[in-house]
Amino acid sequence: MDLEIKKDLTSNWFKLLQDSICIDILNLENNKIKFQTTSWKRNLNRDEGGGEYRILTNGDVFEKVGVNFSKVYGKFPEKFKKNIFGAEKNPRFWASGVSVVMHMKNPLIPAMHFNTRYISTTKQWFGGGMDVTPSKIDNLEKKYFHQTIKKMCDNHNKNYYKKYKKWCDEYFYLAHRKEARGIGGIFFDYKNNNFEKDFTFVRDVGVTFQIIFNDIIRKKLKKKWTIRDKEIQYFKRGRYVEFNLLYDRGTKFGLQTGGNIEGILMSLPPFAKWK
DSSP states (O other): OOHHHHHHHHHHHHHHHHHHHHHHHHHHTTTOSOOEEEEEESOSSSOOEEEEEEEEESOSSEEEEEEEEEEEEEEOOHHHHTTSTTOSSOOEEEEEEEEEEEEESSTTSOEEEEEEEEEESSSEEEEEEEEEEOSSOOHHHHHHHHHHHHHHHHTTOTTHHHHHHHHHHHHSEETTTTEESSSOEEEEEEEOSOHHHHHHHHHHHHHHHHHHHHHHHHHHTTOOOOHHHHHHHHHHHHHHHHHHHHTOHHHHHHHHTTOOHHHHGGGSOSOOOOO
């Protein structure tokens, strides 16, 4: 399949998924509130793509949720290209993706994160995943979350879940705290075995995330919580901030490739605390 067709297929899917997820979010808010939408360009002087991020704050369900789409291209900076698969000798790249971060008003509902992307240098690959960060552990919720992901993964390859769960556990780990960010999920990168099969898997990851966040939120939407629950959530959010600023590869990639600052940092919660 022609590379340009692959780029069109993936970027069109990511944009469609952004729209679909935003519709779900607005439905959860009973359409009482709207997203603030910002379009941006990577370079104002020449065509190097851009994107659109949508942020909703102060909802009845979501304290803050961001849904970001991007399609950017150009050249990696000299000091950065050596760290990118396939860009060591040729710094040109193309990348598109969608990312979602949800911070909930009800502290009994976990923060949720998802992203998928397709990157082209002299090599092409998919990456992404999803994970959940509760401030209060719910073992039934944890079981549901992992069973749902495993079922989806098993439909593609029986080895995916174990491999990508382990990758997620190792990736979303705060080494300086010696603790996991949340209850895990799946994480994958450099996925380039077969475009059609890999793209089908990536689409399934996105649809499964939609199913999961709708189910988790609706089950706990009206559960009563206390001020103490909220305080615990604020401290857990502090850990979330630490990970995203210190370790997250997506944050570093966006900042080092001229991405939109507000869109990249949309993952940060509106309020957090440290002891």
